[in-house]
Amino acid sequence: MAVKSVALVAHDNKKEELVQWVTDNNTRFSPLKLYATGTTGRLLGERLKRDDINVLLSGPLGGDQQIGAMIAEGKIDLLVFFWDPLEPQPHDPDIKALLRIAALWNIPVASNRATAEFILTSAYMTDDKHSPQRPDFSYYTQRKI
Numbered sequence: 352m353a354v355k356s357v358a359l360v361a362h363d364n365k366k367e368e369l370v371q372w373v374t375d376n377n378t379r380f381s382p383l384k385l386y387a388t389g390t391t392g393r394l395l396g397e398r399l400k401r402d403d404i405n406v407l408l409s410g411p412l413g414g415d416q417q418i419g420a421m422i423a424e425g426k427i428d429l430l431v432f433f434w435d436p437l438e439p440q441p442h443d444p445d446i447k448a449l450l451r452i453a454a455l456w457n458i459p460v461a462s463n464r465a466t467a468e469f470i471l472t473s474a475y476m477t478d479d480k481h482s483p484q485r486p487d488f489s490y491y492t493q494r495k496i
């Protein structure tokens with residue numbers, strides 16, 4: 352079975368919610384390959400007692416952009432990003448860029464626990480034959496300039 356790669360990101364006020372949700376669903380998460388921004392990844396590793404989480408840079412230090420680059424390269428199947436709707440973030444352009452690139456490359460994105468639950472329990476999570484269609488941007492890359 353192809354192992355799905357999941358990127359996990361949460362802003363400070365949402366970190367406990369994300370870590371608790373992942374812990375509550377540990378059985379579903381254990382076969383998945385996990386990537387996370389720096390602080391989110393550290394907290395997840397401590398709580399889940401997993402030392403195989405791929406911890407990237409902290410979001411404001413470039414971690415969001417690292418995940419965005421992985422999405423563009425087709426290396427991430429699902430983005431779970433509990434962003435904070437109540438607090439401005441210093442790296443807002445990076446957050447927008449990450450959400451944009453996820454929309455562009457047609458990967459599923461969960462921004463809250465309710466959506467994350469729907470996705471995690473979807474039959475597609477364990478269906479090898481299904482993967483979202485990767486968009487064809489040849490009309491753009493081949494355009495006449």
Ligand SMILES: O=C(CO)COP(=O)(O)O
Nearest residue numbers: 388389390391409410411
């Ligand atoms: O800021 C973030 C996402 O925008 C998350 O980064 P950390 O997990 O390092 O706190």
